[in-house]
Amino acid sequence: MDVSEFFGKNAEKYAKSLSHAKGEDLSILVSHLPLNEGMSALDVAAGTGFTSLALSEHVGVITAFDRTVQMLEEAKKLFEKEGRKNAVFVRGDVSEMPFLDRSFDVVTCRRAAHHFHNKIQFLGEANRVLKSGGYLGLVDMVSPENDEMDMFNNLERLRDHSHASAGSAKFWKRAVEGMGMEITFVEEFPERVSFEKWLYPVDTKSSEGKECIDYLENNRVKFSNLINYDGEGFIKSRIVLVARKA
Numbered sequence: 145m146d147v148s149e150f151f152g153k154n155a156e157k158y159a160k161s162l163s164h165a166k167g168e169d170l171s172i173l174v175s176h177l178p179l180n181e182g183m184s185a186l187d188v189a190a191g192t193g194f195t196s197l198a199l200s201e202h203v204g205v206i207t208a209f210d211r212t213v214q215m216l217e218e219a220k221k222l223f224e225k226e227g228r229k230n231a232v233f234v235r236g237d238v239s240e241m242p243f244l245d246r247s248f249d250v251v252t253c254r255r256a257a258h259h260f261h262n263k264i265q266f267l268g269e270a271n272r273v274l275k276s277g278g279y280l281g282l283v284d285m286v287s288p289e290n291d292e293m294d295m296f297n298n299l300e301r302l303r304d305h306s307h308a309s310a311g312s313a314k315f316w317k318r319a320v321e322g323m324g325m326e327i328t329f330v331e332e333f334p335e336r337v338s339f340e341k342w343l344y345p346v347d348t349k350s351s352e353g354k355e356c357i358d359y360l361e362n363n364r365v366k367f368s369n370l371i372n373y374d375g376e377g378f379i380k381s382r383i384v385l386v387a388r389k390a
Contacts (some may be wrong), residue, residue, distance in 0.1 A: 169283045169333060169382050173254060174198050176386045177281050184251035186273060188266070189239055189256030193219025193231075200228045207232045207248070209241065210364065213346040238266045238270055241275045244353065250274075258300070258310040267349060271323045280325060282385045285310045286332060288370050295366060297316045309318040313383050314383045325387035338377040362374075 173195075179185070179202035187196040189207035192215055200206040200223070208231055210216050216233050223231050236242050238253075238260055251270045260266045270280055287296045287310040300307040311319070313332050320327060339348070339357065346352050360367055361377075367373035371380070 167255075169384055170195060170198055170254065172331075172333075173252065173281050173283050173386070174202070176384070177250055177252075177279055179203055179250065181296075184249040185252065186241075186243070186245070186248040188241075188251060188253040188270065189259070190219055191215045191256065195252055195254040196231060197222055197226060197228060197368040199229050199250070203230075203250065205230050205232065207234055207243075209234045209236060209238075211235065211237055224283070239267060241269045241273055245272055246275045246278075247273050247277065249278045250281065251278070252283075253295055254283040255285070257282065257284040258340050259306055259308055261308045263292075263311060263315075264322075265325050267319055271325070271389060276389060278386045278389050280320070280385075280389070281329075282316065282320070282387075283382055284316075286313045286383045287311065288381075289314060291370055293366075295363065295370060299356060299359055299367075302353055302359055303343060313381075316385055320385060320387045325389055327385060327387045329384070329386040331384055332381050334379050334381045336372075336377055337380050342377070342380060371372050 145201050161181055161256045181202070182203050183203040184205045184207070185199050185203045186198060186209060186270050190210045193208055196208040208216065208219050210219070213235060216235060225295060234242065239262060251274050253270070255267065257263060274280065275370045289312050297307070297309045298329070300310065317327065317330060343353055343356060360373055364373065364375070367378065371378040
C-alpha cells in the first residue's frame with residue numbers, strides 16, 4: 145500500500161483526529177516560527193490541513209501541498225468551515241516540488257517525513273524553495289537512538305505499510321545542519337500513548353492491528369527497553385525543529 149492509497153482510504157478519519165488538530169507539537173511549532181502577514185508559507189504533506197490552517201492565521205498566503213487528492217479535499221473543507229480564504233491547494237510529490245527557487249518565507253512539514261523514502265532529497269527541495277533568511281519548521285516522530293535492529297520502524301510499518309522510516313533526532317539535526325541551515329529551536333517531546341491511540345485510524349481488530357500487538361508481545365522485553373512498552377501502551381517521541389536558511 146503506497147502513501148496515496150493509505151491516506152486516501154483514511155482521509156476522513158484523519159480529518160477528525162484531535163491529535164493532529166490540537167497536538168501540543170503544533171502550537172510549539174507555530175510559536176517558534178517568526179511569522180507575519182507579509183509572508184508566504186508552504187506546508188509540505190499538508191494532509192487534512194490542520195497545520196496549514198494554524199499557519200494561515202499568521203501569514204499572508206499559505207500553500208497546502210500534498211500528494212493525496214482526498215486529503216487535500218478534506219483540507220479545503222476545513223478552510224471553508226473556518227472561513228479562511230488565504231490558502232492555495234497544490235497536489236504533488238515532495239521529491240520534486242513544483243515551485244520556483246526561493247518562493248517561500250516559511251516551509252513546514254508536520255508528522256509526515258517518516259513517509260519520505262529520501263529525506264535528504266526532501267530537505268534539499270525545502271531548502272531550494274526557501275528564500276534566504278527563510279525558516280524551515282519540522283515535526284516528526286523519531287526512532288530511538290539505540291534501536292540497532294530498527295524494531296520501532298518495523299512496528300510502524302506493520303501499522304501503516306506506507307511508512308518508510310522515522311529518523312532519529314540525531315539524524316535530523318545533522319541532516320538539517322548539512323544543508324547549511326542554522327537550527328534556532330529543537331526539542332524532543334516524549335508522549336505516552338495507549339496502543340489504541342497509536343494505532344488510529346487503523347482498527348484494533350484489523351489484520352494490521354493484530355500483527356502489531358503480536359509483534360509487541362512477542363518482543364515485549366526488547367520493546368520495554370526501547371520504548372517503555374508495558375502491555376497497554378508505550379512512549380512515542382516527536383522532534384520539533386526550526387532552522388533558518390542563510
